[in-house]
Amino acid sequence: LLHQWLILQACRIPYLPNLLGPLLRVSHALHLDPITHWVLSQTAFSHFCGGRTPQDTLPLMNTLASHGVFTILDLGIETDPAEETSTEMGEDRADMVANGIIQAIRTAKDQPETMVALKVSALTSLPDHLVRWSDGLREARRRFHSLATHPAPSKDQAASPLDITSSILNSHRRISKLCDEAAAASPSSPSVPLLMDAEYSSVQPAIRHLTLLLSQTYNALGPQPLVYDTLQMYLREGPLVLTESAEDAMRDNRPYAVKLVRGAYVARERRDAEAEGRPDRVWASKALTDAAYDGASSWLLSRSADTPGSTHTVLATHNARSIAQSLDAASSVSSAAPSPYMAYAQLLGMGELVTARLRQRGARVGKYVVYGEVSDLVPYMVRRVEENAEGVQGGGD
Template structure:
């Protein structure tokens, strides 16, 4: 497979010299673990005591990783991305809500986003987290088959109704819906509910997509299981594949509560799982559709190879590549330039409200081996190319 991810001219064509320099500064800062640790502790505290840091955050890390504070803000970014054949997934990145009124507000926000997306070819997917529609503790209780009080039963019915309303709306508006994965101890209930939505709404194609975290050693078996159900019953399955985002939390909880860790024993095992899932899905595109969320170049090349081997068109509507906005532009824009379906996750929300998301991005870039160094390497390469041009 021809290597395409080193073309920095294509990757950073949309960035001015000033924007490229800002990105360089941010990733350089994120390469220092102690600095990230201090910064992620200080930022929430500074906002809490009303220090005037919001504008600084917006001009730096917020602009790097977010599309704006609302949908209209994001349109500017969406339109720019579309000039390079890159689609967007609007992701309302506000999290950590626990009240019923907040869950209802999240539902209304999702319905508005779907309505916003329906006329825009450049925004083919919407996305939400299960815990934006209900309490994590309730998902956990349902997944463990614990007895619910009458009030909890009614609460769960409201969670189901929110899921159903969004999936129904997505189906009617022909906007595919990605449902994110979260902690393993709440995921069983979410999986069952998403499966129910697939059965109901994926009758003609994959509209509802579940997310499988391939750092979990049980996900390949789960993929095969739901595929078999879909094949037998005549509906379609949408799968968003990721490696996973809660590894430390998962390991700590398993140790604390003395149960086997759901996480693969090594990164290599996770990588093998991810690639096995790519292989399985591309072997079964008559039923399965794929949204491959990855910043791993080897997995992206592997998927490209599988498509070539199986004579799958690069723009086959059943296969999408995806990366987060502000990261892995060398993958995203070069894939798009070669005709593949590519989407950028475009988080948005009020600056103060998306701080947890931004902190995770900073921590992720520090924690993932080679991530920040790769980003920096490509930015430095492009700065040098422009200097010599």
């Protein structure tokens, strides 16, 4: 407890969260990564992460389960579309990530209610191809009638359509393999829901399109959805994407499954918008983001109440006000608690009071348990400190 308290106090030191990223970059330039990673393993890693492998997280998962909290396993490896790598190296890395997620799925099958999260960019050989595909999808939405003769705006470097298509098809193959593994069920080994994590807005159209394809296949197999979309409500397009996605599911006669978040990349999104000379895709203020999130939460709750089983929602937030509003609204439309169609989630090491209050109210609640090697989880740990400092106090987003 003292160790956790000290880490939380460090997160509240003025300017330290904003300095952490630059300090780590200086450390890397000075070839001090082994020392830095050891320090992180004893501090941020031990607090915000569950272990290096899915098996390492089992004691924690059992402890959470004993308190009525389910686990969402998340291999925290991230890839940046701006990073350069060869196709061969990228394919090997993506295959390694896929194998790591398969281990998480197999671990989850032995733990009731456990979910598994994944990042499409980490399963793509060249994440920049997701950017290019997303550019094309945006262009297609604006000018679908002339897409063939008007190339989508993208990077200066050339990338052939064949390369991009091959990369995306390989991503789809990997994720389909994960879905097959997660869907395989028996009386003693249930299926494992997969949460498709949201990433930078530059790749979101591609991720959303892949999620749609997978949902059309795997969420039509039965009443319980396998594939969950993730919507970032700090994006201006969030409310429109939500209604369009739900309508797509209704037309396909399949349940709509979604994890709702505010978003964790505000600083990066604003920098990218300025660098590219385009309008910011993020709402101009936190108040507008809060309104979008709470409005989406209310809309999903009403939809679920009107047609039980049509909508399965995970509200991923540390914001106590948003959660209280959701719980009060749920109580007003249904006396049944907890709803099998609504769950809440917080990050390990954050929002502990919020999680406890949810359990007291009888809600279904889970913890995001990130695992992986310390060196792979540095971006995740930095972001937890930089952008969620309020959350560790129990009232953030």
